[in-house]
Amino acid sequence: MNEKLLAVGAIVAAVVVMATIVFPFWNLIPSMVTETVHVVYVEAGKCTAETNDGYIIRDIPCNAKIGDNITATYDAKVKDREHKI
Known part of the structure; x- marks a missing residue:
């Protein structure tokens, strides 16, 4: 159970980092x-x-x-x- 929670947490953290640092999608809004x-x-x-x-x-x-x-x-x-x- 802890391993699944850790994996989900890592995926969520990676998505947050990608969305805010690597690909700032708000630049797509003119x-x-x-x-x-x-x-x-x-x-x-x-x-x-x-x-x-x-x-x-x-x-x-x-x-x-x-x-x-x-x-x-x-x-x-x-x-x-x-x-x-």
């Missing part, structure tokens, strides 16, 4: 931010824009021209990961 951005490139109805802090957002559907300001929504967690690289 943190969407909407911001006014500056269009730097347009091709085939898709824009590439730059945020105020220099982050480039690609493939935004738009009808803008280069130099226009548009509103775009992007995942802030992706932006943070790119800044860390």
Whole structure:
């Protein structure tokens, strides 16, 4: 009985460690931010824009021209990961 309880406890501990340290699944939940951005490139109805802090957002559907300001929504967690690289 104690051996089974020990085995179950070890499995539960391993799952907890994996879920919190090795694979932080909360990073899969997007943190969407909407911001006014500056269009730097347009091709085939898709824009590439730059945020105020220099982050480039690609493939935004738009009808803008280069130099226009548009509103775009992007995942802030992706932006943070790119800044860390």
